Amino acid sequence: MQIEKTAHAAENKEWKPMIVAFCCNWCSYAGADLAGSSRLSYPADVKIIRVPCSCRVNPMFILRAFERGADGVIICGCHPGDCHYTTGNYYTRRRMALLFSMLDFIGVENGRTRVEWVSAAEGAKFSATMNEFTAKIRSLGENVRLGDLRCRN
Amino acid sequence: MQRIGVFVCHCGSNIAATVDVKRVVECARLEPGVVFAEDYQYMCSEAGQMKIADAIKREGLTGVVVCSCSPRMHEATFRKCAEGAGLNPYMLEIANIREQCSWIHKDMETATEKAVVLMRAAVAKVNLNVPLKSGESRVTKRALVIGGGIAGIQTALDIAEAGYEVDIVEKTPSIGGRMAQLDKTFPTLDCSACILTPKMVEAAAHEKIRIFTYSEVEKVTGFVGDFTVDIRKKARSVDIDKCTGCGVCQEKCPSKTAKSEFNRGLSKRSAIYTPFAQAVPNVPVIDREHCIKFKTGKCGVCSKVCPAGAIDYEMRDEIITEKYGAIVAATGFDMISLDKYDEYAYKKSPDVITSLELERIMNAAGPTGGHLERLSDGKPPKNIVFIQCVGSRCADKRGKSYCSKICCMYTAKHAMLIRDKYPDTNVTVFYIDVRTPGKNFDEFYRRAVEEYHVNYIKGQVGKVLPQPDGTLLVQGADIIDGRQVLINADMVVLAAAIEPDPTARKLATMLTASIDTNGFLTEAHPKLRPVESPTAGIFLSGVCQGPKDIPETVSQAGAAAVKVIGLLSKDKLLTNPCTAKADELMCNGCSACANVCPYGAISYEDREVRGIGVREVRRVAVVNGALCQGCGACTVACPSGAMDLFGFSNRQITAEVDAICR
Ligand SMILES: Cc1cc2nc3c(=O)[nH]c(=O)nc-3n(C[C@H](O)[C@H](O)[C@H](O)COP(=O)(O)OP(=O)(O)OC[C@H]3O[C@@H](n4cnc5c(N)ncnc54)[C@H](O)[C@@H]3O)c2cc1C
Ligand code: SF4
Ligand code: SF4
Ligand code: FES
Numbered sequence: 173m174q175i176e177k178t179a180h181a182a183e184n185k186e187w188k189p190m191i192v193a194f195c196c197n198w199c200s201y202a203g204a205d206l207a208g209s210s211r212l213s214y215p216a217d218v219k220i221i222r223v224p225c226s227c228r229v230n231p232m233f234i235l236r237a238f239e240r241g242a243d244g245v246i247i248c249g250c251h252p253g254d255c256h257y258t259t260g261n262y263y264t265r266r267r268m269a270l271l272f273s274m275l276d277f278i279g280v281e282n283g284r285t286r287v288e289w290v291s292a293a294e295g296a297k298f299s300a301t302m303n304e305f306t307a308k309i310r311s312l313g314e315n316v317r318l319g320d321l322r323c324r325n
Numbered sequence: 326m327q328r329i330g331v332f333v334c335h336c337g338s339n340i341a342a343t344v345d346v347k348r349v350v351e352c353a354r355l356e357p358g359v360v361f362a363e364d365y366q367y368m369c370s371e372a373g374q375m376k377i378a379d380a381i382k383r384e385g386l387t388g389v390v391v392c393s394c395s396p397r398m399h400e401a402t403f404r405k406c407a408e409g410a411g412l413n414p415y416m417l418e419i420a421n422i423r424e425q426c427s428w429i430h431k432d433m434e435t436a437t438e439k440a441v442v443l444m445r446a447a448v449a450k451v452n453l454n455v456p457l458k459s460g461e462s463r464v465t466k467r468a469l470v471i472g473g474g475i476a477g478i479q480t481a482l483d484i485a486e487a488g489y490e491v492d493i494v495e496k497t498p499s500i501g502g503r504m505a506q507l508d509k510t511f512p513t514l515d516c517s518a519c520i521l522t523p524k525m526v527e528a529a530a531h532e533k534i535r536i537f538t539y540s541e542v543e544k545v546t547g548f549v550g551d552f553t554v555d556i557r558k559k560a561r562s563v564d565i566d567k568c569t570g571c572g573v574c575q576e577k578c579p580s581k582t583a584k585s586e587f588n589r590g591l592s593k594r595s596a597i598y599t600p601f602a603q604a605v606p607n608v609p610v611i612d613r614e615h616c617i618k619f620k621t622g623k624c625g626v627c628s629k630v631c632p633a634g635a636i637d638y639e640m641r642d643e644i645i646t647e648k649y650g651a652i653v654a655a656t657g658f659d660m661i662s663l664d665k666y667d668e669y670a671y672k673k674s675p676d677v678i679t680s681l682e683l684e685r686i687m688n689a690a691g692p693t694g695g696h697l698e699r700l701s702d703g704k705p706p707k708n709i710v711f712i713q714c715v716g717s718r719c720a721d722k723r724g725k726s727y728c729s730k731i732c733c734m735y736t737a738k739h740a741m742l743i744r745d746k747y748p749d750t751n752v753t754v755f756y757i758d759v760r761t762p763g764k765n766f767d768e769f770y771r772r773a774v775e776e777y778h779v780n781y782i783k784g785q786v787g788k789v790l791p792q793p794d795g796t797l798l799v800q801g802a803d804i805i806d807g808r809q810v811l812i813n814a815d816m817v818v819l820a821a822a823i824e825p826d827p828t829a830r831k832l833a834t835m836l837t838a839s840i841d842t843n844g845f846l847t848e849a850h851p852k853l854r855p856v857e858s859p860t861a862g863i864f865l866s867g868v869c870q871g872p873k874d875i876p877e878t879v880s881q882a883g884a885a886a887v888k889v890i891g892l893l894s895k896d897k898l899l900t901n902p903c904t905a906k907a908d909e910l911m912c913n914g915c916s917a918c919a920n921v922c923p924y925g926a927i928s929y930e931d932r933e934v935r936g937i938g939v940r941e942v943r944r945v946a947v948v949n950g951a952l953c954q955g956c957g958a959c960t961v962a963c964p965s966g967a968m969d970l971f972g973f974s975n976r977q978i979t980a981e982v983d984a985i986c987r
Contacts, residue, residue, distance in 0.1 A: 190985070190986055192982060192985055192986065201395075201397070202397060204424065204425055205395045205397060205421075205424040205425070207424075207429065208395075208423065208424025208425055208428040208429055209424060209428065211428055211429065212429065213429040213430065213431070214429060216426070216430050216435045216436065216438070216439040219439065219442055219443065219446070219985045220421070220425055221446070221978065221981050221982065221985070222396070223957065223973060223978065224903070224955050224956055224957050224970070224973055225956040225957055225958070227921075227956055227957055227958040227961060228956065228957030228958075228960065228961065228970065228973055228978075229961070230960065230961045230975060230978075231961070232975070232979070233978050233979060233982055236979055236982050236983070237982045237985075237986055240982065240983055240986035240987075241986050242982075242985075242986050253841070253842065256859060256956075257859075257923050257924075257954060257956035257958065258837075258839045258859065258923045259921075259923050259958070260923070260956050260957075260958055263921060263958055263961070263962070267961065299429075
C-alpha cells in the first residue's frame, strides 16, 4: 500500500494528533472532570464527546472519526458491573472487540483504538490513560494508512 | 436554520487565565447558525444568567451554547434559565472549557485552540437539537416492601406513619426475620423479642399496612410510580380470617417429624405450625410435605380439633395483582452453608454449631429451653471455643471476600453472656482482627476481655478434631506469641459468614435492580445514594444491600422510607425526555433492540406505516418513554439504523465528531 503524504506533512507544519474520546456521562466523563479539578494535565489533542453510556457509541461514529482524519479514538466507560444502565459496557466491550479487529484489518492498527474503564473517582487514571494513549498515537504517527477511505474536502 | 447564541464564561480567572475568551467569541461568530456571541465574568451568576435570558428574547435565539464549566455542574442551571426566557431547555448545550480545558492546560495558545474546537462541537450539536418535552407519569400512592425482617417492618412503619399505604410481602409464615431468632442483642444486651415483637404487632395493627406472609413476588412490570406486581399467596390451608390462633391444632397434630426452620433444624415441629409463639400473624400454615392428610389422605385431626373451623385442605395458591408507586427490597440474609468447611467438623459433630444456632440454644423459647448444653449429650460445656471469620474475608473461592461485619460483635456478646450466666465456663475466641467501629462497640468488646475475662487469641484455627471421649480438639495458631495452640473444647461455635438471601438474585432480575458479585443489591451511588437502587423507584433496606447490624439496618430502613415518601408525595413524575425512538419506516421489527434494553422499555405493535410508496401495517418497535432511561444500547444494536436517541442522536454525535476532526 502506498503511503500518501497528507496536507499537514506537505505544508511541513508540526503534526498534532487528533484524538477523540467518547466518555460515558456517569463514570468516565465525571472522571475527566475530576482530572480537571485535580489539575492533572493531559495533552490538548484529546477532545471529549459526552455520551449517556459507552454503549451509545455506534461503530459508525468511530469510522466517521477516522474517515475525517482522527489519529486515535478511545472509548471510556464505567468499570464492568458498574455501568449506570447495568449492562451497557458489556455490549461496548463486545462490539468494540469486533470493530477494532476489523479496523486493524483495514489499516487502523490496534494501538489507535482503545476501550478503557474509568470511574468517577479515577481522575488520576483518566489523565494517565490520556497521556499514555496520546504518547502511543504519537509513536504510531499520523494515521495515513486509511488514506483511500479518507474524505477530502 | 437555528439562531444560536454563544456565551463564553471567564469563570473569574479559572478559564480566562488560560483561554483567550475574546478569541473564542470571535471564532464563535463565524460558526454556522451563530447569530450572537459574548463573554462575561461569571455566566452562572444572576447577572450572567440575565445576559443569556435577555439575548434569547432580544435576538430571538433558538439555540444556546454556554462555554463554561462541566455540564455536570451547571447544565441544569443554564437550562432552567433558558426555559425562563421561553426557550426549550433542551436547546441549550454546554462546552466544557474549564475542567476539560483551562484547568489542565498551561499554554494559552493550546488551550484557546482546544476551547474553540469544543465550542464548535457544541454549536454543531445545537444546530441539530430539537425541542424536547419531558413526559409525565402518574404515581400510585402505595408502596410494596419485599421482606418482613426488621428492615422491612421499619420501612413499612415509617411509610405508613407518613400516611401512605404499604404492603409487606414475606415469604415465611411470619414477619420478624432473623432478629426474631436472636436471643439478646448487642451492644445493649436487651432481649431481641422484647424490642422486635411490639414493632411486629404495630405493623400488623396499622391501618395503612397490609401484610402478606407465606407469599412471594411473582412478577413485576411497569416503572417508577406505576409498578404492577403479581403476588403469589401460597396456600396456607388455614383460613386467616377464621383462625383465632389458639394453637390446639399444633398440639394435636400427629406429624412431628419436620425440622423447625426457626430453630435452625435443632428441634422438631408439627406439620401444621407457626414458626414461633409470637408469630405475626398468629395463624399457622400446613406444611403439605409433612402433613399426613396431604400425603395419605387420612388424618384430618387439625380440622376436627379446630374450634373455629379454620382448616381448609382445599385451599389453593392465589395470585393477586396490585399496583405500587415504589418498591423496597428488604430481603435480608442467611448464613453460608458450611459444606465446604470440613476442617471444622460441623457436619461430623453436633457440638460444633453456628452462631445462629447458639442464639437459639441460648433463647428461653429455643430447643433447649435456654439452657446452654451440648447437643450430643445434653451436658453443660465447660470449654467453649469460638471461631470467627468462618468464610468471611476469605482469599480463596470457598468463602466470601467481604467482612460480614456483625460477627465480631455478636461473638463478644455470646462470650460475655456465657461467662455471665456460667462463670465457670472457659471461653476462647480465635480471631483475625476484632472490628468494633460503632457507638459503644469497642467498649462492649473490652468489657468481654477485661470484665468477663474472655480469652481472645489472634490467629486462625486449622482443624477441629472430634475425639473418642466426645471432646473436640481445636488446633489453632496464636500469631502474637507465635505458637500453636491446642484446646480440648466441648463446644465449638462458628461465626459463619452471612450472605444475601438466595432469592435476592431472582428478585433483582424481576426488579431490573442490579446486584454485585456477592449477590448483594447494588445502591445507586455508594456514598450519595446508598438506599436507592440504580433503577428508579426501587429502594434498598437492610442487609440485602450489604452486611449490617440492627442499628444500621433500622437507620437505613428509615432512610429508604424517606425516599419512598418523597416519591409518593408527588402527583406526577417528569420523565427524562432523552429517550429512544424507532423510525417506523425503517424498523423491520427484528427485536434486536428489545433484546439489549436493560429496562424492558421496548415492545412491538402492529402499526400502519406510511411513507413514499408505502402504506401497510407492520410490526414495529415502540419505546415506552417512561421506562426508557436513555442509555442508547438499542440504537447501536438496531441493524436497520431505525433506532435513535433524543438528545444524543446519531446526527448530533456525528456532527460533534466532524467538528472535532475538522
Ligand atoms: C448470629 C447472629 C447474631 C446477631 N446478633 C445481633 C445483635 O446482637 N445486634 C445487632 O444489632 N444485630 C445482630 N445481628 C444482625 C441482625 O440479625 C441483622 O442486622 C438484621 O436481622 C437484619 O435485618 P433485615 O431485615 O435486613 O434482614 P432479615 O432479618 O434477614 O429479614 C429479611 C426477611 O425477608 C424475608 N425474605 C427474604 N427473601 C424474600 C423474598 N424473596 N420474598 C419475601 N420475603 C423474603 C425473609 O424471610 C426475612 O423475614 C445478628 C446476626 C446473626 C446472624
Ligand atoms: S435507550 Fe436504553 S433504556 Fe431506552 S429503549 Fe434503548 S436500550 Fe432501552
Ligand atoms: S432493532 Fe431496529 S429494526 Fe429491530 S425492532 Fe428495534 S428498532 Fe426495529
Ligand atoms: S453508563 Fe458508563 S458505561 Fe454505561
